[in-house]
Amino acid sequence: MHQDERTARRVPPTPVLIPVLGDQLSADLASLRDIDPKQAVVLMMEVWDEATYVRHHKKKIALIFSAMRHFADDLRAAGWTVDYVTLDARGNTQSFTGEVVRAAKRHKSKSIRVVEGAEYRVRAAQDEWADRTGLPVDILPDDRFVCPIVDFYGWAQGRREHRMEYFYREMRRKTGLLMQDDGKPVGGQWNFDRDNRATPPRGLNYPPPERFRPDDTTKEVLGLVAKRFDGHFGDLEPFGLPVTRKQALKALDQFIATALPDFGPYQDAMIAGQDYLYHSSLSLCLNLGLLDPVEVCRAAEEAYTRGDAPINSVEGFIRQIIGWREYIRGMYWWDMPKFAERNALNATRPLPEFYWTGDTNMRCLSESIGQTQREAYAHHIQRLMVLGNFAMMAGVAPQEISDWFLVVYFDAYEWVELPNVIGMSQFADGGMIASKPYASSGAYIDRMSDYCGRCRYDVKQKTGPDACPFNALYWHFLARHEKRFAANPRMGTMYGTWGRMSAEKRAEYLASAEAFLDTLEPAKAGWAKAAP
Incomplete structure (x- = not known):
């Protein structure tokens, strides 16, 4: 600020x-x-x-x-x-x-x-x-954010829709990040997202993030946590996260120098065994207060100015911080405390047990959950399009999946986690944040990852016991919410396809999805919140 x-x-x-x-x-x-x-x-x-x-x-x-x-x-x-x-x-x-x-x-x-x-x-x-x-x-007031809450209220008041893109442009103007002297965005456009959806090539590798050897203070804390929180989810060690301002700055420098140039095109990619894949994981430093959001964005902007990183990578990274992060915080305070209880899709299924154990034959989920257990981290596409997508299409109660996300990630605080999950991931806010639900079949995961190749399920099969469950769940989700979404202009193509299917094909999709849903075991009590 x-x-x-x-x-x-x-x-x-x-x-x-x-x-x-x-x-x-x-x-x-x-x-x-x-x-x-x-x-x-x-x-x-x-x-x-x-x-x-x-x-x-x-x-x-x-x-x-x-x-x-x-x-x-x-x-x-x-x-x-x-x-x-x-x-x-x-x-x-x-x-x-x-x-x-x-x-x-x-x-x-x-x-x-x-x-x-x-x-x-x-x-x-x-x-x-x-x-x-x-x-x-x-x-x-917490002035470590670019947009004071009172200013966000001023922006949001009276708007029919609160879309991040328009808020983001205001934050660009306010900070001057990637802006020309004439008030126009650098590169001639505000958003380069179309350049940031590359399918990962075989053998894609990444520069490992900076890791730090625990000092005596951290070792003492590790001993305390091992003793007092042994029953909590996740692996405690190895531990190498930045815990000081000096370490956070070093992690920032390492990301800018080695990962930012390829962050843009591959930010949606998911590769088994490569947990960070060009992502910075600097969110933990920002949310703790070890780094300032504008200084992080300035470092990325300077890399573009030097010619060390392309505009699509730099703009996409800056958008996540002064666009999405600031917007999500504003939406949290705009709608709390009602936001925490929203359930526009009337989802009531208990969270499946495998979210805590990773014990599922769906490789995309087992890989994402296993990584989460080891690292307390998964990047935004794993969270949105695998973990969140499955929960929404399966009809998991939004408060249960929201609690899970709050438990498992090192950068999760309610102000950032809850609107991302209740709103963006589960569409439980009825569309305040997202203009459509982020539902997808297995084809998207297959295109953006290497998860499907060695999965027990066949992503090419649409129905039946050997088919990727995401395929039938996708149509099951659309069918049970047709009244709500059929008129959504961004979903017309999908409902057009559904409408052209034969009655027998539609019934086959629904039966396949229901047979799979019947196999889900609910999570045991006490993982997210201990009994009072």
Whole structure:
């Protein structure tokens, strides 16, 4: 966020308590700005409530705790007094509110200054702190984003449709990224997505992402997580994720130099055994606060200016950050708390057990889930067109698949995960985010991956026990939602094809899909949320 867009704040009564949350690991955080460190105490908290409100992937918990501890050390080195409450600290109440109340008494604080929580439930808890502590609480806007929430509301108000593309153009104009002096986009167009759908050639390889050897702090955290969160989903080690600002910058430099040039054409590709494939995975650094979104975009823009990366790769990467990321955050706050409960397609099927185990003969799903278990990561096409696509076409309850996504990925926070899943992936918002559901048959996965070649199912077969289940599920999904989607201009071709099928062929598709759905075992209780 540019300096002139920051909200000026009066100096709070001292001594001031400054809670810094686990996704606010930025030295230029608004609550740390324009205040003498000698007049403040920074409070950082590892609390059970945050690690278990869903049962997060072990690697995700370790990432956040390690990054928090390293950031606390950086703050101390910069002259701040940091009160760091570890998970196992004596007296830890295991909640943000409980620890704020305790710290305010411990330090005889006169006021509290905090940046607003990124998630609805955290922001709601912050509103209670004044009553719980009896102190004035200054809740500051999070200006680490390009678009303040109030500005997004201004953009969204009165619009019949809230499409990302138009919002993205406003963010390009605001930041000046990939813009000419005459106000036109560099390259003569806003979007180069048509150049970014290349089918991956055989033998496509990728530069491995930067990985970092755990230091003593991270090793201590790994031991803690192994002991206290052993029953959570996912592999804890090997662990090599960036946990400091210095490491995040190194990961950014490595991506720009080695992966960005081919990011564009192959960003939709899926190759077994190549978990990152030109993707940056810098989302974890952005969402923790270790990197600023504009600095990341500037680094990509500079690569284009130097001639080191083509416009389609650079524009596509920048669009994900100042377009999609900012837009999704805005839509989250625009519709919460209703967004979390939306279910426009009336989907009620329990999440299948194989989402937790990876034990399925559908190779695209087993590969994506296995990677997720190992890495706490899968890229956006695996999430949308394999994991999300299957859940939507199978009619899985959107809240169950949303909880799963929130558990398993290291970059998943509710503000970014929930609208991506409820809206983009499951169409449970009824079309607020996407203009059509992202449903596809096995042909798309076959075109964009090497998953189908060694799958137990035959992607070329349309129905029957040996056919790729995505094929029949696709038509089953369209058939049961025909009343809703038949008039959608982007789906007319598909419904035209369905209408030209013989009654016998349509019945064969439906029977094949239903026979497969009958084989799905529901997930056991307690994976996403433990019983109360």
